[in-house]
Amino acid sequence: MSTLKTLPRIMKSAVFQRFFQLASYAKLTKEEKTMYDISLKRKWDAEAVRMYQEGLEEQLGGLEKQLKEAKKAIVSAEAQGEHNKAIDTALKLTKMGLSVEQIAEATGLTTNEIEKLK
Numbered sequence: 001m002s003t004l005k006t007l008p009r010i011m012k013s014a015v016f017q018r019f020f021q022l023a024s025y026a027k028l029t030k031e032e033k034t035m036y037d038i039s040l041k042r043k044w045d046a047e048a049v050r051m052y053q054e055g056l057e058e059q060l061g062g063l064e065k066q067l068k069e070a071k072k073a074i075v076s077a078e079a080q081g082e083h084n085k086a087i088d089t090a091l092k093l094t095k096m097g098l099s100v101e102q103i104a105e106a107t108g109l110t111t112n113e114i115e116k117l118k
Contacts, residue, residue, distance in 0.1 A: 090114050 010016075028036060086107040093103045100114050107114075 087113075087117065090117055094118060 025033065025036065086109050090103050090107045090109055090113075093106060094114070094117065098106075100111050103109070103114050104111050
């Protein structure tokens with residue numbers, strides 16, 4: 001095998017590639033093995049950091065979506081509250097004897113909405 005310039009096709013499989021990697025590692029000196037191990041650890045750490053950041057980015061995207069939905073819900077609730085307040089005001093103005101047109105102008109409600117309250 002020492003005279004081969006390229007590996008036979010069968011030896012290019014993952015099993016043989018892993019075997020050759022282990023053999024290469026076994027030939028290293030103690031210092032070279034330490035350096036190699038440190039290099040691998042740095043690679044694994046970098047990969048872990050990258051995966052962690054991707055997870056944070058996904059979480060951030062989800063939180064931003066929830067925030068948008070919450071803002072929409074708040075706007076909707078405020079609008080509903082203002083409408084309810086206008087209805088309460090219209091009822092009070094009706095009891096005071098104001099005309100439908102005057103109440104509509106004062107509250108911003110339509111004349112149909114005010115007439116339904118009566």
